[in-house]
Amino acid sequence: MMLKPELTIAQTIGERPVYHMNDLSKITGSRATAYRILSRLREAGFAEHVREGHFTLRSSLFQPFNLWQNLLPSLQALKQARFFGLSYNENDVRLARQVLKGMVTLDYRAYEITQLQSPHLFFIYVDNPDQAANMLKECKFSEGTKGRVVIIPRTGEFGSEIQRVYLDCIAYGGRSLLDAIAIEILHNEDLDHNIRGTFKAEDVLKVREELVAQSRTRSHQDS
Amino acid sequence: MSPNLEQEAIKIADELGRVVFIGAIAVNHYSNYRTTKDIDLAIAAPLDEQKLVRLGYTRWSESKGGSWLSPRGIKVDFYTRDVGRIPVTWILDHAVQVKLGKKKEIRVICLEGLILAKHRAGRTTDIADLRQLLTHRGGNIDWNLMAEIAEALEIPELLKISKAFAP
Numbered sequence: 381m382m383l384k385p386e387l388t389i390a391q392t393i394g395e396r397p398v399y400h401m402n403d404l405s406k407i408t409g410s411r412a413t414a415y416r417i418l419s420r421l422r423e424a425g426f427a428e429h430v431r432e433g434h435f436t437l438r439s440s441l442f443q444p445f446n447l448w449q450n451l452l453p454s455l456q457a458l459k460q461a462r463f464f465g466l467s468y469n470e471n472d473v474r475l476a477r478q479v480l481k482g483m484v485t486l487d488y489r490a491y492e493i494t495q496l497q498s499p500h501l502f503f504i505y506v507d508n509p510d511q512a513a514n515m516l517k518e519c520k521f522s523e524g525t526k527g528r529v530v531i532i533p534r535t536g537e538f539g540s541e542i543q544r545v546y547l548d549c550i551a552y553g554g555r556s557l558l559d560a561i562a563i564e565i566l567h568n569e570d571l572d573h574n575i576r577g578t579f580k581a582e583d584v585l586k587v588r589e590e591l592v593a594q595s596r597t598r599s600h601q602d603s
Numbered sequence: 604m605s606p607n608l609e610q611e612a613i614k615i616a617d618e619l620g621r622v623v624f625i626g627a628i629a630v631n632h633y634s635n636y637r638t639t640k641d642i643d644l645a646i647a648a649p650l651d652e653q654k655l656v657r658l659g660y661t662r663w664s665e666s667k668g669g670s671w672l673s674p675r676g677i678k679v680d681f682y683t684r685d686v687g688r689i690p691v692t693w694i695l696d697h698a699v700q701v702k703l704g705k706k707k708e709i710r711v712i713c714l715e716g717l718i719l720a721k722h723r724a725g726r727t728t729d730i731a732d733l734r735q736l737l738t739h740r741g742g743n744i745d746w747n748l749m750a751e752i753a754e755a756l757e758i759p760e761l762l763k764i765s766k767a768f769a770p
Contacts, residue, residue: 395725395727395730396725396730397722397730397733397734397737397764397768398734398763398764398767398768400763430767430768431767432767434767436734439727439730439731487637496639497637497638497639498608498637498638499637500635500636500637553727553731554727554728554730554731554734555636555637555728555731555732557727557728558639558728580726580727582726583726583727583728586639589665589670589678590639590640590641590678592665593640593641593663593670593672593676593677593678594640596672596676597640597675597676597677
């Protein structure tokens with residue numbers, strides 16, 4: 381899939397919790413164009429329908445256009461995410477780790493790498509989502525929208541694990557942006573210097589402070 | 604909420620008395636979600652810095668925002684005037700009691716205050732928190748209470764957002 385620069389018009393809408401079609405129409409100038417743009421954004425994985433003309437946008441939409449193509453595999457994988465739950469708590473993650481084989485990304489992997497934010501959802505890339513889903517169902521997991529175990533299909537480049545987790549965090553957006561910043565600070569040398577996200581100064585400062593505070597807490601606990 | 608953060612919240616409440624937790628601890632009370640390991644507190648002005656020092660708190664000179672470190676080394680930010688233009692006195696008066704463990708209790712900002720503060724902050728992470736809160740707790744908002752702190756134009760906006768995320 382190729383993303384066209386005309387879609388960047390949606391960036392002028394600004395970051396908000398939810399949008400209505402009317403918000404997009406005001407920017408595009410016509411309702412027809414708004415529907416066309418939204419349809420492309422949904423196809424790419426940037427936008428998600430909520431209800432009755434409302435939709436949400438991932439914060440990754442507000443990354444520079446030249447990064448979009450690098451985010452596309454992550455966005456496409458996230459679009460096909462399937463959620464599973466059994467006890468709907470940390471036990472589900474422990475069990476899923478034993479049952480599933482694949483590459484862990486986002487919350488849990490970012491936490492292992494950075495220790496910045498407590499994890500919530502267990503995202504794991506699998507080669508065969510149907511097979512993985514059946515394995516979970518055999519362990520009495522139910523598929524729905526609220527589970528904490530999330531299987532996503534392997535899509536795109538997996539050459540460097542850190543690089544992929546970094547791009548996944550930017551693509552997912554929201555709180556994961558803080559993970560991406562922490563990865564960039566802690567693993568700068570492992571990342572491709574030509575493929576970098578753009579972050580707000582206040583978020584970078586927050587992450588820097590958190591990481592320093594964290595190392596102090598650790599040394600405090602050690603002493 | 605992680606057990607460590609919970610323990611830290613209990614210790615801080617024991618040490619400082621009438622405080623209200625407003626950040627990650629509050630978000631996690633209303634909906635289990637991702638948090639960093641810092642603590643945000645509303646406390647009546649003026650902040651008694653001498654008492655903090657006596658209790659083992661230290662000013663964190665490297666912080667841009669005048670943060671403190673608790674005696675256990677956890678970063679703590681104190682709000683004494685307002686949180687997102689919501690007066691701290693209102694936050695203290697409308698705080699919600701939360702049981703942690705068997706006997707311990709702490710106080711967190713009420714849902715309406717938290718939602719409005721997140722809405723006004725409007726940063727990427729606040730928007731993510733707001734979506735999470737409204738998806739899981741949107742139906743519990745007391746709109747009369749919200750009207751005490753929100754501006755006239757904010758109420759329809761918040762109603763619209765809350766309706767969009769209602770299950």
